[in-house]
Amino acid sequence: MSAPMLSIAALSVRFGGLVAVDDVTFDVAAGSTHGLIGPNGAGKTTMFNLISGLTPPTSGAIRLADREINDLPSWKRAALGLSRTFQNIRVFPEMTLAENVATGLHPSLVQGFPAILTRLGGFAASERRARDIAMEQLEFVGLAAKARQRAGDLPYGDQRRLEIARALANQPRLLMLDEPAAGMNPSEKLELLGLLERLKGRGLTMLVVEHDMKFVMRLCDRISVINFGRKIAEGAPAEVRANADVIEAYLGAKVARGLEKGA
């Protein structure tokens, strides 16, 4: 057995009186696609913020491959190969698609800058390399034809794929996607599924938060379920689907939403 790509051990975070993530432990196997599901407010995005370094944990440990990353700032975690997208899309609307993707380039790909600057023509060469890599990622997500357009003019589904292209420019070892299919129509979802399956085929490790159960069940090898910050189940998609606690957590949430609507 190879070591997990991501290891979460007894992780908790408290916001005032609320324990948003409560003593959660799980591993993401290298090369696997792992789902993280649970009702609204369960703590999924908070978990992503803990892993990517935007929120400091109250207790617990996070390991990326062979390294504990708890105390590293988020940019260092990114440099180690941790990439993510955001539930609320974060593209730079005034920049072109290519420029947006270039902001995600791994430091090693732009590190050459100062040395290159001392050589005539080197700057252009390095810029060209950055542009080539950005174009490669746009090509991969199917947005190459729009590379020079303003990101803010893109339809919603395209913005989600642009975020994935930017995350890929970091040459991640672990790609974390927070609701990648949200707001997409069925054909966009199918296209996204194909894209993520190709990444899976390349051996990329992924952690995916998604509310569309059909999408999650098709894509993931293993799924962890959280509810009110606590892990309530974990297993292969079929096991999770049949788990009584999971059904209750979702049914409970649906009933609660139904009551809100009826009120």
Ligand SMILES: Nc1ncnc2c1ncn2[C@@H]1O[C@H](COP(=O)(O)OP(=O)(O)OP(=O)(O)O)[C@@H](O)[C@H]1O
């Ligand atoms: N910075 C914060 N300060 C205080 N409370 C927070 C903070 N961030 C999240 N929370 C609370 O933590 C809980 C978990 O929120 P989180 O966004 O992680 O849920 P989620 O599982 O991603 O839900 P959704 O499916 O709706 O995106 C919620 O009750 C939320 O209000």
Ligand SMILES: [Mg+2]
């Ligand atoms: Mg969320």
